Amino acid sequence: MAPPNESKDTPKQTSTAKANVFSLHDGNLTVAGGGGGGEAVLLTGVPENVTLTPFASAFDPSSSCDDAPPELVKQAMxxxxxxAFLGFTAPAATDRAPCRVGQLAGAGAGARRRFLSVFRFKTWWSTMWAGERGGDLQMETQWVLLDVPEIRGYVLLLPLVQGSFRSAIFPAGGDEDDGVVVCAESGSTAVTATDFRRIAYVHAGDDPFRLMHEAYTAARVHLGTFRLIQxxxxxxxAERFGWCTWDAFYLTVDPVGVWQGVSELADAGVPPRFVIIDDGWQSVNRDGDPPGEDAPGLVLGGDQMTARxxxxxxxxxxxxxxxGALLRCRPEMFYDKSMPKVVVRKAAEVEAARKAKKKAxxxxxxxxxxxxAKIEHLRRELDQLLARRDGILAKLCGDDGHGGGEVGLKAFVKDMRRRFPGLDDVYVWQALCGGWGGVRPGATALDARVVPARLSPGLAGTMDDLAVDRIIEGGIGLxxxxxxGELYDSMHSYLASAGVTGVKVDVIHTLEYVCNDHGGRVALAKAYYDGLSTSIAxxxxxxxxxxxxxxxxxFFFLGATRHVAMARAGDDFWFEDPNGDAMGVYWLQGAHMVNCAYNSMWMGQFIRPDWDMFQSDHVCAAFHAAARAVSGGPVYVSDSLGCHDFALLRRLVFNDGTVPRCLHYALPTRDCLFKNPLFDxxxxxxxxxxxxFGGVIGAFNCQGAGWDPTEHRVRGYPHCYKPVSGEVRPSDVEWSQREDTSEMANAAEYAVYMCQSEEVLLMTPQSQPIQFTLQPSSSELFAFTPVTTVGVVGARFAPIGLVDMLNCGGTIIDVECRDGGEVRVKVKGAGRLLVFSSVRPQRCLVDGFEDAFEWEDGGKLMVDVSWKKDKDGVSDVVFCY
Structure with missing residues (x-):
């Protein structure tokens, strides 16, 4: 039988303190609903060594030693x-303590307990998983959200960090076993413990999104090791359009290619305001290479993963x-736009030949x-292509007789800003440990040593990963x-002096591979994250x-410091399946969407989720563009040279390179939380x-792929790749999640604009939902705008926005209803401004001048606006009734 609720070493509570909703008695973990909402059993068969400690008993706000803002402490209390903290004690000191905390109970009357979870399917990447019993859980689960209809609410089970240990949730194992395991591990055989009473946290609430925020707020004030996004x-x-070099060049990125890429976009009216020079710009080599020279022939991702x-x-x-080299260079002298793709294709031929040899x-x-012989022949052809490329670079970028001036990266960034004055930010790529393989011992003044990589047992069931294989092969130069801190400052101070404004830090979780002799994963991570944060500051x-x-x-509990405000929400954008499934070009895109959406539920508490780049000429580019438009994160592409869909990009990007970003970050609607939108x-x-001034619902048919728990990989489910139907209603928008939008939840009527069909419908909160059907890998955006009444004529009015933009509602800057029956709308951008108006206005003024407009009996009112450069693109439109 489990012990009663732990109450040792607790601050005295006042008589007004509310009783905790969780209790642990007679081997059952239960939760009570608020306001007499019943009680539910969550876990049965809870062992005696499992403990439950109310949060109020474990956290004393008066003795908090961290700098948590008083408002956050107040919210937590x-x-x-x-x-409450759910923990346990181990029978003996250990560095890895898996503890069965009970069996997941059903929801009563024979019903299963629905849950949503997020688990690591690779070392670096997480995805969603929904189930109905403990046996459905996956390894390395980061959190579990339980549906608890008995109390008309939800419960979150959240593994935490305690001391030198981090934790995750695992299934107990066995087809019929619904046991839930919380596993604490230090990552070092020298770091052991028996007390894990604060290793996990449970939190209950009737709003799943507010519950997540409350739970992570509690973790924030308790741990004091990270900062929330607010x-x-x-x-x-975050509010600007950008271009990343990765899919355009892979490891062959060079100054001429970057220059051409930015130029193509800027000249087409979609100017990048930031550029990310991805992997390939660093000075790296392999252990067998000459110590002072770049590794030769690096082209494809994977080639560089043993380099340091x-x-x-x-x-x-x-x-x-x-x-000045490229400023003076005539465009026709640049290398052919197809050259990077030709090099990549040839490198792919070499790789395919190597795989064929290995298979044989x-x-x-x-x-x-x-x-x-075939490999040698292809390799010679690749070397010839690279030599030709290098010759062109030397001619274009080298000394052309003018002499003087800066050289290297600093000179290039300086020239980029001269040529593209709107380019605000230049970021470059780096691995957390420097390069993929860390830092080469003896190459710098830093003390770096190659440490063999060792995977923790929890990663044994994750998906096969080339990156992991290569890192294990080469170890990390740690x-x-x-x-x-010196490592990061050495890198970043140089970059800053060259005009670089930020870094994309990749390959973060290699630290857990090499932590055994460095105090374990928590201690090693803290040292590196502290150094990184200081350098970023x-x-x-x-x-x-x-x-x-x-x-x-x-990472989120230790590395999401006040300086890390943006991070990737999904795994990489894959334009095709690297494992050769021809349909992967389609189904991988839906998997990407789902990863980003569900990961944002927890990552959005720490950072603004970044849905990654995509390619505007991809077969599913419109699918991706719709998601990026309403994601609330940055919008950037990785288009190859000469491969752009400018019409699509103009639906995402304003003329000045900014984007109409949503106020919040995109999250799944409540009716999707316990479903599997990938292959159900x-x-x-x-x-x-x-x-x-409104809300938006993005609907996406992502069916056709997902995690296979038997094969331990993401694969296609071709029988699911088919049309799917759904429905939307005003309450799908979580209006109350922000104070400044909560009033819109009380609207009596909404105008709903459908982006694909360009229809406008009216809905009340009591209306039947809008029914729709989506083809595979397709989407629809629904913009909901509250309808207000204007003037004595009683015109019903709703500003929908510029419908040439995917996030049309994000183009509305301000709305003002004036006396005398006038409505003033400030809108950013150019194109067709759509509003719903039940009455035809008498006239329309655009920037003070009367202008033509179109009005239909159904209430669609349209007026064209142009880009106002002197007003940051904003037009002042007045409708007079």
């Missing part, structure tokens, strides 16, 4: 009666750039000399933890960072977000 300032790039940083500045391709060797009996305006490959709870053959992924 206001909800304290709905939270405590941070977003980097400017050997100097902190740029590679030779960028180092040879001379100030495994089967035995084949003459491998034929394979080797800089001594007490020099982590000193060199990149305090928030010039995007975190990537970071989707594990110890019936669920449409719906995400909601908020604009200043």
């Amino acid at each position: 206001a909800a304290a009666h709905r939270g 405590e941070k300032t977003l980097p400017p790039m 940083l050997y100097r902190f500045d740029e590679c030779a391709r960028f180092r040879g750039y001379r100030e 060797a495994a089967q035995g009996g084949a003459d491998l000399s034929l394979f080797e 800089v001594r933890p007490d020099q982590a 000193n060199n990149f305006s305090g928030n010039g960072i995007i975190a990537s490959m970071q989707q594990c709870n110890d 053959q019936e669920t449409v992924l719906k995400i909601w977000n908020l604009n200043k």
Whole structure:
């Protein structure tokens, strides 16, 4: 039998304190509903070593030693009666303590207990998983949200960090076993403990989104090791359009290609306001390469994963750039736009030949000399292409006789800003440990040693990953933890002096591979994250960072400091299946959407979710564009040279390179929370977000792929790739999640604009939902705008926005109803401004001048506006009734 609620070492509570809703008695963990809402059993068969500690008993706000704002502490204490620590004690000191905390109980009357969870399917990436019993849980689960209809609410089970240990949830194992395991691990055989009474947290509430916020607020004030998103300032790039070099060049990125890429977009009227120079710009080599030279022939992702940083500045391709070189260069002298793709295709041929040889060797009996000859021939062809490229770069970027000026990355960034004055930010890529393989020992003044990579048992069931295989092959050149700050400052101070304004930090969770001799994963992570945060503060305006490959709870609990305000919400955008499934070009896109949407439920508490780049000429580009438009995060593409859909990009980007960003971050609607929109053959992924004067629902048919718990991989489910139907209603928008939008929940009527069909419908909160059907890999956006009454004529009016933009509601800057029956609308952008008006206005003024408009009997009122450069693109439109 489990012990009663723990009450040791607790501050005295006043008589007015509310009783905690959780209790642990007779082997059952139960939760009570508020206001007489009943009681529910969550776990049965709870062992005696499992403990429950009310949050109010464990947290003393008066002795809090961290800098949590008083308002956050107040919020945490206001909800304290709905939270408790779920923990345990181990029989002996250990570095890894898996503890069965009970069996997941049903929802009564034979019903299963529905849950939503997020688990790590790779070291770096997490995805959603829905189930109905404990046996459905996956390994390395980061949190579990339980549907508890008995109390008309929800309960979150949240693994935490305690001392030197982090935790995750696992299934107990066995087909018929519904046991739930909380596993605490230090990552070091030298770091052991027996007390894990604060290793997990449970929280209850009737609003799943507010519950998540309350739970992470409690964790924030309890741990004091991270900051919530409301405590941070977003980097400017969050509201601007950008371009990333990765899919355009992979590891062959060079100054000429970057220049051409930005130029193509800017000249077409969609100017990037930020550029991310992705992997490939650094000075890296392999252990067998000459110590002072770049590794030769790096092209495809994977080639570089055993390479290490050997100097902190740029590679030779960028180092040879001379100030003014490309400013003086005629465009026709640039290399052919197809060259990067030709190089990549040839490298892919080499890789395919190597795989064929490996397969033949495994089967035995084949003459491998034929394979080797083919590989050698293809490699020579690739080397010739790279030599030709290098010759062009030397001619274009080198000394052209003008002499003087800056050289290298600094010169290039300086020239970029001259040519593209709207380019605000230049970010560059780095791995957390420097390069993929860390720092080469002896190459710098830092003490770096190659540490063999060792996976924790919890990662044994994750998906096969080339990156993991290569890192295990080469180990990590780990800089001594007490020099982590020096590592980052050496890199970042140089970059800042060159005009770089931020970094994309990738490959974050390699630290857990090499932590055994460095105090464990928590201690090593703290040393590196502290050094990183200090350097970001000193060199990149305090928030010039995007975190990537970071989707594990110890990063968010330890690394999401006040300086990390933006991070990737999903895994990489894959334009095709790297494993060869021809349909992957379609189904991988839906998997990406779902990962981003559900991961945002927890990551959005720490950072503004970044849904990653995409390619505007991809077969599913419109699908991605619709998601980015309403994601609330940055919008950027990774288009190859000459491969753009400018018409699509203009639906995302204003003329000045800014974007109409939603106020919130996109999240799944409530009716999607416990469904599987990837392969249940019936669920449409719906995400909601908020604009200043309305809300938006994005509906996406993502069916056709997902996690296979038997094969331990993401794969296609072709029988699910088919049309799916759904419905939307005004209450799908979570109006109350922001104070400044909550009043819109009380509207008596809404105008609903459908982006694809360009229809306008009217709905009340009591209306039947709008029914729709989506084809595979397609979407629809529904913009909801409250209808107000104007003037003595009683005109019903709703400003919908510029319908040439995907997030049309985000273009409305201000709305003012004036005396005398006038409505003033400020709108940013150019194109067709649509409003709903039940009455034809007498006239329309645009920037003080009467202008033509179109009005239909159904209430569609349309007026064209142009881009006002001198007013930051904003038009002043007045409708007179």
